[in-house]
Amino acid sequence: MDVYVMGVAIHPAADAIRDRRLEEMAYSTARAALDDAGVQRKDIDHVTLAGSDEIDARGISSMLLAAPSGAYLKDEMRVADSGLTGLQLGAMRAGAGDLQLGLVVSWNQSSLGPLEDIARMRAEPFYLRPVGLNFAIADGLFANAMAQHRGVTEAAVAERVRMRLAAAAANPRAIRRAVPGAADIAGSPLISYPLRAGHRAPVTDGAVAMVLASGAWVRAHPDKRPLARIAGIESAIDRYQLNGERLSGLKIFEDTLQAVLKRAGLGSVDELDVIELDAQNAWADVALVDSMKAGNSVAISPSGGAWAQNPYFCNGLLNAAEVVLQVSGRAGTHQVPGAGRALAHGTSGFAQQMHSFVAMEGIGS
Amino acid sequence: MTQHHNVAVIGVGQTAFRSRYDEKTYPELAQDAVALALADANLQPEQVDAVVFSMAPTTFMGVADADKWAVDYTWARGKPFMRVHTGGATGGSALQAAHAHVASGQYGTVLVVGADRITETPDAQFVLNLIWDPFYEQDFALNTVTMTALATQRYMHKYATTEEQYANVVVRARRNALNNPSAHLKGAIDIDAVMASQRISWPYKLFDICPRSAGAAAVVVTNETLARERCTRPAFITGTSGVSNTVFMGDRMSPSADTDFADFSELKIAARECYRQAGITDPMREVQTVEIYDPFSSFQFPQLESLGFCASGTAQRLSDEGAFDMNGQVAVNPSGGTLCTNPIGVTGLVRAAEAARQVMNRAGAMQVPGVHNAIATAIGGSTQFFTVTMLSDEPRRAATSA
Numbered sequence: 001m002d003v004y005v006m007g008v009a010i011h012p013a014a015d016a017i018r019d020r021r022l023e024e025m026a027y028s029t030a031r032a033a034l035d036d037a038g039v040q041r042k043d044i045d046h047v048t049l050a051g052s053d054e055i056d057a058r059g060i061s062s063m064l065l066a067a068p069s070g071a072y073l074k075d076e077m078r079v080a081d082s083g084l085t086g087l088q089l090g091a092m093r094a095g096a097g098d099l100q101l102g103l104v105v106s107w108n109q110s111s112l113g114p115l116e117d118i119a120r121m122r123a124e125p126f127y128l129r130p131v132g133l134n135f136a137i138a139d140g141l142f143a144n145a146m147a148q149h150r151g152v153t154e155a156a157v158a159e160r161v162r163m164r165l166a167a168a169a170a171n172p173r174a175i176r177r178a179v180p181g182a183a184d185i186a187g188s189p190l191i192s193y194p195l196r197a198g199h200r201a202p203v204t205d206g207a208v209a210m211v212l213a214s215g216a217w218v219r220a221h222p223d224k225r226p227l228a229r230i231a232g233i234e235s236a237i238d239r240y241q242l243n244g245e246r247l248s249g250l251k252i253f254e255d256t257l258q259a260v261l262k263r264a265g266l267g268s269v270d271e272l273d274v275i276e277l278d279a280q281n282a283w284a285d286v287a288l289v290d291s292m293k294a295g296n297s298v299a300i301s302p303s304g305g306a307w308a309q310n311p312y313f314c315n316g317l318l319n320a321a322e323v324v325l326q327v328s329g330r331a332g333t334h335q336v337p338g339a340g341r342a343l344a345h346g347t348s349g350f351a352q353q354m355h356s357f358v359a360m361e362g363i364g365s
Numbered sequence: 366m367t368q369h370h371n372v373a374v375i376g377v378g379q380t381a382f383r384s385r386y387d388e389k390t391y392p393e394l395a396q397d398a399v400a401l402a403l404a405d406a407n408l409q410p411e412q413v414d415a416v417v418f419s420m421a422p423t424t425f426m427g428v429a430d431a432d433k434w435a436v437d438y439t440w441a442r443g444k445p446f447m448r449v450h451t452g453g454a455t456g457g458s459a460l461q462a463a464h465a466h467v468a469s470g471q472y473g474t475v476l477v478v479g480a481d482r483i484t485e486t487p488d489a490q491f492v493l494n495l496i497w498d499p500f501y502e503q504d505f506a507l508n509t510v511t512m513t514a515l516a517t518q519r520y521m522h523k524y525a526t527t528e529e530q531y532a533n534v535v536v537r538a539r540r541n542a543l544n545n546p547s548a549h550l551k552g553a554i555d556i557d558a559v560m561a562s563q564r565i566s567w568p569y570k571l572f573d574i575c576p577r578s579a580g581a582a583a584v585v586v587t588n589e590t591l592a593r594e595r596c597t598r599p600a601f602i603t604g605t606s607g608v609s610n611t612v613f614m615g616d617r618m619s620p621s622a623d624t625d626f627a628d629f630s631e632l633k634i635a636a637r638e639c640y641r642q643a644g645i646t647d648p649m650r651e652v653q654t655v656e657i658y659d660p661f662s663s664f665q666f667p668q669l670e671s672l673g674f675c676a677s678g679t680a681q682r683l684s685d686e687g688a689f690d691m692n693g694q695v696a697v698n699p700s701g702g703t704l705c706t707n708p709i710g711v712t713g714l715v716r717a718a719e720a721a722r723q724v725m726n727r728a729g730a731m732q733v734p735g736v737h738n739a740i741a742t743a744i745g746g747s748t749q750f751f752t753v754t755m756l757s758d759e760p761r762r763a764a765t766s767a
Contacts, residue, residue, distance in 0.1 A: 001469070047609070053422060053450070054429045059496030060422055060452040063746040066609045073623060073634065076609035076750070077458040080420075080432075080450040089447060089462055096468035097369025097765065098605070098642055122430035126390075233471065237446040239437050252443060349433045354446060 001233065002215030003095045004226035005360070007037025008321040011207035013175050013309035016111035022056060025207045027068035030105050033209035034070070038224055039101065044211070046099040047071035049078040050086025050106035052313050054118045069105040069209075082106075083208060084278075084316025084346030084356045088233045090212050091358070100217040106314035107207035115203060115312065122350070124240075135280070138242060138350040139200075140192025143283035145247035147194055152286050157199055158185040160282040161307065164201075168304025172332045175204060175309055200281045206311030208318050227328040228360040231341070232263025235356035242351060250291045253355045257292060264359035266341065270295045272359075274326045274342035276319035277301050280310070284352060288345075299336045302326070316346015320358050327362035371760040372467040373592035373599035374725070375585050376406025377718035382549040382580035382706045384484050391426060392435035395480040398581035399439045402476065405727075406585040407595060410440030413585070414472040418448040419459035419479030421710035421745070424492045426485045439478050452496070453658065454607070455479070456582070456713025457743025457752030461605040463586050464754075473588055480581035481708035489577055497747065498612060509660070510574060512614065512747055514566040517663035519618065519627035521568065524666075524678035528568050531662040532559035533684060535572050535704060538659075541691065542701025544730035549578045549706040559662075568663075575660040575707035582711040584718050589760060600721035603738075603762075604639035604755030608632070612747050629664075632671035632742070635753040640673070643755040644762070645738065648673045652755075654696040654723050654733045655740040656716040660703045665689070668742060669697065672753070691733065699723065699731040713743025713752065720756045 009032030011017075011025050020028075034041060047070050051061040058064055062078045069076075077093075079085045083106030090104035119134040146152040159182065168174040180198060188198030218226055236259075238252040261269060269275075269292050277300060279285035289300055303322045306315060323342035325331040331339075340362040348354045378401025386394055403410060416439060418432040428434060432448040435441075445466075449459040456479065463475040483489050490508040497503045520526060533556055542551035554572070562571040592599040608631040610617065610624060617626040624630040636648075645651050657668045666680035674695055675683055683689065689697035698704075700719040703712055720739035722728040736758070743752045 001471075053424075059424065059492065060450075060746055062451060062609075063496055063612045063749065064498055066746075066749075067611045071609045072611060073608055073631070075607040075635075075638075076451075077462060077607060078450055079462075080448045081446075085447045088445075089449075089465065092462075092465040092469040092471050095471070096465045098468075098638075118429065121427065122433075124390075124428055124431075124434045235445045235447075236443050237433070237436050237441055239442050240434050241437065255443070349430065353433055353436075 001091055001095050001230045003091045003230045004213045004218050005210055005228045005230065005324050006213050006224060006226055007033045007211040008324050009033035009036055009209045010173055010318060010321050013173060013204050013206045015175065015202065015204050017109060017205040022107055022109045023064055023068040026065050026105055026107050029207040029209040030070045030103055033103060033211050037211035039211060041070050044070065044074060044101045044103055046075040046093055046102040048086050048090035048093060048102060048104045049076065050083045050314065050317065051078060052080055054121060055108065055110050055113065055313050057113050070103045075099065081354065082316050082346050082348040082356065083314030084320060084344065084358060087210065087317055087320050087358055088235060088356060091230050091233055094212045094214045100214045102212050103209060104212060105209045106317045108311035108313040109205045110203055110312055111205050136192045136195065139281050140195040141242055142247050142351040143195045144193060146283050146287045149248035150287060152283060154186065154194060156286050157282040158182045160285050161185055161199060164301060164304050164307035167302055167334065168308035170334045171303045171308045173309065174304050195281060195283060199283060201306030201310045203312045204309045206309055206314065208314050208321050210321060226363050228324045228362055230358060231361040232260050232359040234260035234263055235354060237354040240353065247351060250287065253288060254291055256355045256357060260357035260359050270298060272298050272341050272343050273339040274299045274302060274323055274336050276303060276322045276344050277305055278316050278319055278346045280306060302334045302336055316344065316356060319346060320344035323360045327360050369765045370468050370470050371589035371601060371764045372464050372586055373589060373601045374721035374756065375587055375592050375596040375599050376402045377584050377721055378402030378405055379547050379582040379715060379718060380580040381547050382578040382708055384579065386482065386579045391428065391431050391480055391482060392438035394581045395435045395478055396438040398583040399476065399478050402583035402585050408585060413474050413476045415445040415466055415475045416441040417459050417463045417475060417477045418446065419456045419477055419711050419714050420448050421450055421452055421455040425489055426482045451750045452745030453709055454713055454743040454745030454750040454752050456711050456715065457717065457741065457754060458607065460584060460714060460717045460754060461607065461752060464602050464605050467586055467588050473591055475586050476583060477714060478583040479711040479714055481710040482579040483577035483709060484579060510569060511566050513661050514569050516626050516748060517568055520663060520667060523627055526681050528560065529556055530681045530685060531573055532556040534662040534665050535559045537690060538698060538701050538704040541699050542705040545700045548701045549576045551701060551705060569661065573662040575703050578706050578708040580708045582714045582718055584714060589764060598725050600724035600756040601760045602754060603757040603760060604643035606635040606638035607752040608635045610749040612749055614747060627667065628677060629667040629671050631751045632668060632753065635751050636672045639753040639755050643757060649694060652695060652738045652740055653736045654699060656698055656700060656720045657742045658703050658713060658716055658744045659698065660707050662704060665697060672740065696733040699728065699733055716741040716743060717754055724756045724758050
């Protein structure tokens, strides 16, 4: 795509942000992204938001969040799937010819509302809601399918948790957490067989913003240096039914991965330097990593992934911000040396019904 | 050079709209609209590359992931999928999001679909009270009726508009809707009937207010090459724009405010950009029909003025004179508009679908002769989200590529 990332901002992470309203989080993050890009709000012509009414506990979330996110008297629209979907729409808007410089903003303050209650209201009312479906149960069904059909073991899952937490310890933007022993993870409460509490990434509060520019804008402003080019976007959604095929197969994930690589002009996943995965639990992390069949040269979730911070709704956009920082050499202590091509992944829906990818390329790569 | 692909509507579908659809689930309703749109576009589901779902607050129906529930029913499995939500403007924004999918060159053919079932909740206006800020405005007994009644009072104060002039808008809408097989409310009524209907919130009477509708709509958009292959007269999307304002109404009526709550002056900003893209300089001469978002009888005058069809404060006189009738200077809402049908999550999409049908010469008994350009608007939030979309019989500029 002829679309570039000019600036990024990640709100400081916390398990619960209680001293700021969501509107204040969105404002400060959007403001920081504009500063990072070296542009002002008056310079932008559009804003793309990603937010969930239910998680935000607001009847129409963007009524309150649009203006603080920079959209006052701007061309704004919102998606309600995930932060990474917002980036995808933002990229298409900036690439469509009429809009030149825009913000993408997403947020999550789910510490104020129980996610599992929201999950129950997401389920259709005839079959799934009466059985009490929520995220934990959907993830447990997925984990069991991975164990039975793909041979994922609880030991491998525990090791993955430890690995991610160890990586997060080197990430300056991560919440500090101790790395538990394998026995502690194995002894953690059983949530939904075989998913244990210790297998899940703790959900955190946070916000992410990004400034996007069309190629035309970049060429007209040679004094502004892009951080990355959006090399490709792809996404696909799977069926709603949590049947055996849906739970045990990763076809949508695998097909969409290949599609985004093609969009980015890459022949294989091994041509990437970094992948930041959106895995809400280590069963998903192990299964998705295995299915990618990436070689050792690809750093997968060097940030620590969702175990570094996990602002549930905008975790995919956080991954995109992390890979922009990687390909622009600004990731910090977990910088992957020479990272030039990177992939951000995001999910939404029960048991990863939708997979989204954004491929980023460093300038000069 | 940044890519720009011309984009056109080649098929639309909508169910009949009515109070309830007890015999169908939400995804079944959405599926009905998709089947109609695909048939209208002469396409099979596998020829759709991506799906944009148009769904506003889910609280009316009580299923927060209704869009994802509808994936299998709308043949979206394995495809890119996103849900757009900008309150009442959702359908307008969803169509513009689909336009970006195609104009950017990312996808060739995109389906926009949505459904709504407002009457699933016993009191939609209680739900709508919850959209406001809980600290400043929620306790102020606000809902969409009382909120827009305040704006209407301000407009009446500025321009000496009468209740009868609003009633005349209702009479025209219900009369136009007689030609629309999908309309929820329709009929030959007179101004006295509107004036005699139950008082709800001054100056609104019951007939000044839209119904709560259930139903679904879908639109197929594609690039110029495919459009010319598949459709004898596509409706090209030649202008797309939107403007968002602050939620706070008080900030839109002070002497130093950037916009005026009564005038919907945000639409002036959006229309200017839309007209720039479409090459429109004199809308009254160049645009033959509009499908504007009018859930209340007072929504037509400020929109027509901000869209540049007439000067501020003059739309009421032109309306009285018949300028906005089917055979007037510009045919306003030949479908009957939102006053006759309001399934909130897809209302903006219905506006665009009806405008496209006018350009495609497929509007049946609603058809306005010789339509070259048609405008669709949508409005959402605390009348703070605005979209303007231009549908035209030909693209107004050449496509460009990188």
